[in-house]
Amino acid sequence: MRAAPRAAPNATVLRGRAKRKPRVGVPGHPAMAASTSAPFFTVDETALADLNAFLRDARELVCARDSNAKKKTPRAERVTLVLGNEAADLDSVACAISLAYALHEANDDASRAYVPVVCVPREDFSLRADARWLLESVGVDVDALTFAGEVAFGDASGPIVDDRLRLVLVDHNALASKSEYASFATAVDAVVDHHDDEKKYPATAAAAVVPTGSCATLVAEPLVLDQSALAVYSETATRVFRETGPPTRLNAGDPRAALLLAAVLLDTQNLNSRATRVHARDEAVAPILASLSSTGDPASFHDELKRKRFDQSGLSPRDLLRRDYKQWRFVGAENKAWDVGVASFGVPLGNMAGDARAIRDACESFARERSVDALALMCAFDDEDSSSRAFRRQFAICFFDKTGDSDDVRFICASPLQARLVEPGGALSVALGGLEPVADETARDAFGGFAFEQGDPKGSRKKAQPALAAFFENASSSRR
Structure with missing residues (x-):
């Protein structure tokens, strides 16, 4: 199944040219450590040019030229969209780009094109400071990427039939209820993910769902491991590439090596099993990617990525809520649907705004915008006030009354349902290692007392989501 650039002669020509001398970073965007003169990685110019040609042609293929056209259809005979998750974090973006290009290279079906999609609006991507910095440092043309709302579907009555x-899902395994692709759920052809398997994709889909620390590990394995290793770690290679030829192995300097390494390092906190989930497969892939990208100091690379991710001091409360946001619809007792959002960010709850009222108003406005019944806030940060700069996580939950006009969403303080959700020994409390009320008065006031310190610093959204699902799928129809 062929990706867009094969329709463009220049893409094939680029791959056929003699390799140019590898370059370090990108002119104007050097990939340099903040504290040293050593580069983080090396990128081969020709390989980068090929990747950017692929991205430009893929975007051209599926985006309508005329924004006023009544019927917009992808200008390709058959298209596979490789979708990152709706949070569009670094792991998701790196995986979508890398897997789509790998499928393109392996494809021998002249009628099929592969297109990676970053599933947030283009204007929101600037909020992902770490992902934006990485792509620009590697030299990936961000303008050539395809973002949410840019694929021209046209009349959707027949594309699936x-x-x-x-659709190929990476870094998630279920389409969000409000996703623009939700109506195409039966078109999901493959899944590569490391979260809990919701099993909401078609039974015919090729699924590689393994609880690694990073989804990038599963994408990288068929591109870097030798055949003996792939005989063991074969999910992606044998399932996702089932209708193409075998994937092409990465050469030194391939920009995808730096992208995937960054994702593995950031997701696993530099392979730190004390801080987060780390799988033996993450540990096996990381040094290979580091060698291919000539990354001699992965720790410094990780630290710079982490600085970029957690430097959110200048963001407004609304920007904090939307920069890394996911939403689910859970169907509970009496067939009642609960729309639940989870926002992740990197500043303490009490530092989101100048006072409690401003934080609460921002949450209420965001809930109205997203039409949610409940909004969970999960923040992770290094404690600058402690001598050890300990890594901390906090959790807060807001419930809203949507029973009237859809525009009349009101913050509910201290509902019985809130209390049950966070009760000691409950699924959520267990998943997050226990929940203790925060000491910060602003945070307590903003969330009506439902703001907590997490006992487990590894308790990320990956752990919270299954517990939230179990709770709301058993919740009564009462909103209070």
Whole structure:
């Protein structure tokens, strides 16, 4: 199944040219450590040019030229969209780009194109400071990426039936209820993910769902491991590439090596099993990617990525809520649907705004915008006030009354349902290592007392989501 650049002669020509001398970073965007003169990685110019040509042609293929056209359809006979998750974090973006390009290279079906999609609006991508910095440092043309809302679907009555549209999900395994792709759920053809398996994709889909620390590990394995290793770690290679030829192994300087390494390092906190989930497969892939990208100091690379991710001091409360946001619809007792959002960010709850009222108003406005019944806030940060700069996580939960007009969303203080959600020994408390009320008065006031310190610094959204699902799928129809 062929990706867009094969329709463009220059993409094939670029791959056929003699390799140019590898370059370090990108002119104007050097990939340099903040405290040393040593580069983080080396990128081969020709490989980078090929990748950017692929991205430009892929975008051109699926985005309508005329924004006023009544019917917009992807200008390709058959298209597979490789979708990152709706949070569009670094792992998701690196995986979507890398897997789509790998499938393109392996494809021998002239009628099929592969297109990676970053599933946030283009204007929101600037909020992902770490991902933006990484892509620009590597030299990936961000303007050439395809973002949410840019794929021209046109009349959707037939694409699935006649196989004109397929979806591949990376770094998630279920389409969000409000996703623009939700109506195409039966077109999901493959899944590569490391979260708890919700099993909401078609039974015919090729699924590689393994609880590694990073989804990038699963994408990288078929591109870097030798055949003996792939005989053991074969999910992605044998399932996702089932209708193409075998994936092409990465050469030294391939920009995807730096992208995938960054994702593995950031997701696993530099392979630190004391801080987060780390799988033996993450540990096996990381040094290979480091060698291919000539990353001699992965720790410094990780530290710079982490600085970029957690430097959110200048963001407004609304920007903090939307920069890394996911939303689910859970169907509970009496067939009642609960729309639940989870926002992740990197500043303490009490530092989101100048006072409690401003934080609460921002949450209420955001809930109205997203039409949610409940909004969970999960923040992770290094404690600058402690001598050890301990890594901490906090959790808060807001419930809203949506029973009236859809525009009339009101903050509910201290509902019985809130209390049950966070009760000691409950699924959520266990998943997050226990929940203790925060000491910060602003945070307590903003969330009506439902703001907590997490006992487990590894308790990320990956752990919270299954517990939230279990709770709301058993919740009564009462909103209070």
